[in-house]
Amino acid sequence: MPRFLVERSFADGLQIPADEQGAKACLAVVDGNAAEGVTWVHSYVTPDKRTTYCIYDGPTPEAIRRAAETNQLPVDRITEVRVLDPYFYR
């Protein structure tokens, strides 16, 4: 399955509390993804919390967008990526 880097921006910053509510919010996203066959691997968030870079596995970019719509998340750009590991060539 292809892997994608999904860039999102949040004008007011992304606020996910580090408690049960935050956990619930994240799991809701996982549920929303499941219907489209999309898996959220993990994300990087900028210190101002206005931009996230999310690694996703999914069948097509359309599925990534549909899942984003279900979860009411913005999408700025989708790029297909592969893993490059510094120790890969060792």
Next chain:
Amino acid sequence: MPSVALGADAGASGVLLERAAELSVLVDCLEAVGRSKRGQVLLVGGEAGVGKTTLLRGFCEARGQLARVLWGACDPLFTPSPLGPLLEVAEGSGGELQAVVARGAMPYEVVTALAHELRARTPTVFVLEDVHWADEATLDVLRLLARRVETVPALVVASYRDDQLDRAHPLRILLGELTGGRTVGRIRLGRLSLGAVAQLAEPYGVDASELYRKTAGNPFFVVEALAATGAEGIPDTVRDAVLARAARLSRSAMALLEAVAVVAPPVELWLLEALAGDAADHLDECLASGMLVFEPAGVAFRHELARLAVEESAPPHRAVGLHLRALAALADPPGGAPDLARLAHHAEAAGDVDAVLRFAPAAAARAASLGAYREAAAQYARALRFGDRLPAAERAELLERRSYACYLTDQNDAAVEAVQGALECRRRLGQRLEEGDLLHRLSSILWCPGRTGESERAAREAVALLEVLPPGRELAMAYAHLAQTYSAAGQREEAVSWAGRALELAERLDDTEIAVHALATIGFCESAEEGWEKLEQSLQLAQRAGLAEQVARTYILLVERAVGVHRHGLATRHLQVGIDYCSDRGLERDRLYLLASRARLELDQGRWQEASDSAAAVLGIPRTSITPRIFALVVLGLVRARRGDPGQWPPLEEAWALAEPTRELSRLAPVAAARAEAAWLEGDRDAAASATQGVLPLAVERRWGWLAGELAVWRRRVGLGGEVPAEVGEPYVLQLAGDWAGAAERWRRLGCPYEAALALADAEEEAPLRQALEELQRLGARPAADVVARRLRELGVRRLPRRPRRATAANPAGLTARQLEVLGLLAADLRNAEIAARLHIAEKTVDHHVSAILAKLGVRSRREAARVAAAIDREPAARR
């Protein structure tokens, strides 16, 4: 070691171990159906022996008081009786459904009666078992029922083996179509765990881990193995287990078992006596052993795996004897008409050639009359295996019928082969009229997969051959078909001229079908306003005469033309009706053409999400016809390219690889334009130039204005000079003349927001470029927006919006994406039910969306909302 046989009950309780989750899905679905009166489909998949039937039986028995159960099972015959399972269901229901099925109705008529039946009592559990064996007509019934399942208060359950479906299996195609719908759920049954196997093994004192290792937790195998385990230990295979168990029966009971195994579907008691004679007295012994069970239709094996094992172990001479006896008995059943498919099956298995030649063509004709063309094709093939015993004319006729059945079921190579065989017979017999008729049929079959050169040659040959004979229907047909060939190639003058001859002759012969065909071709090719009138006229004539294939063809031509020249209202109107029409009548190939056109329409309207959904629906159905596939690939590639999503090139390359060898303008031009656009978005001028190079001259030569205009604009956009073609589509005239403002306005009025923005982007001034930028950002067209932003910076403009502001992206009234979709459809004058169908959501949900939209827009009526929608579309920049 307990020697008590494990009966069906033991099997059932065994399999219902570890099935609590699946059972509760079934129960929840049934309760939801009972509450909402809206039906659902549940697909139950799993390998052979995993316990699908047992689960469903258990569910139906437990819920028997709460719901009525209608049950139909598909038989494992190589070529099953068409609508066999529905016959069983109709016997259970009686009434209208039974009458309709008995008179040999087509699938769509059966579904109408079935829907009435399902509405008569609430709720119903409607089970179709083993649909991997279903005939084509039964699959059509399931397909059509699933599409309207929300309108009946029934839980529709279809079970199937998922381990033996190859890519082209008709069920796989159906499953692909069904998934994604919000009314379709799936259950997949897995094997038993070691714990469950141990629980089953415990009373037998069998080594549980050994049993688990050998059976891998397959419930059927576990139960059989437990019943068969003896001094030699646990049997190694299902077959060993079944045979070891059967070996404990008396010799007569074993003979009876063999008879039931050879006959395959449930064996009626009268047939059992005819087959097994006195051995039939030993039925009780077989039932007590648990190997056979009673079903409403007769006696059957508890499981198909057991039947196969016994059938395979029967010595050939005994099997042939049984087939012969079955043949004789089934030819003269005590009540009702003989089952032709079963007769043909036993005739071939018994090696009785005369009987094969008698029953197989008759079974084929019956299958075709019920719309089960796949089974018809197989029965004709069965007869043709002994075709050398037939006179040439008879063989030719069987080959012709097989070819048509193959053509309709997308077995293209087989259709070509059959038609060529028939041609050879007709030539040898000197039957010129039939030869000419076959040639144009060959031409249509060759056209679908893009063998256009051969197709055109055959079409011309047909006309040449028939023109020297007295004029008749065949010649008119050949004219009409040659006209269609030219029309597809974009040679419109030739098309109109040949269609004119067809029309004239058809009118002289008073043949409506050919007249309708020719009239539609002329209507499609004439660029003037009259063209539309002729298409509409052809549609009405075809509808009045009940010519379903011609109705579908005219819808395709109407919609393709309307989408091509951006008459979106007209296209929308005919699209929905046309898709429903084809859907109801099982005209799947024609439906694909319309779906592909819908994808293009949605793309042009800037509804990219829907466009890519529609394109994916077309691409999910593998068929030989390349035209819908090319259009869908183009739409998918363009949606990705315009959004800046990855993976835009593979679909565009595949589309080109399909279109290029056909050398047909209608297939080449859209791909060429799409590749030019994708290249331009990447800043690759050379690629944009070479994508359009060969095709533009062709479009100019064929005077296809809209295609020529689009290609010329792309060449202009990447800075290529060259002549401006004389006749191009309206907005392109303005664009090529440098009138970006006029062109943008024209595009906007046509309802093409992306094209309007690109027209503005052709300007060299700040204001229109800024407007283009905002518009492209609103559409989510990142790469094109980047191109415009770069141009603005080159003009010295600073402080550009980097990305759409929140309010812009969301839109002024704060509608959600879904609400915007609903608003768009509402503005297109669709009713709530239609909107629900289009978006695959419940009508109630649409009601909610509409109220929310009215509230957010602050208007009171749908009409006002539509007006606001139009304003948002028209003046996006002015509002901000």
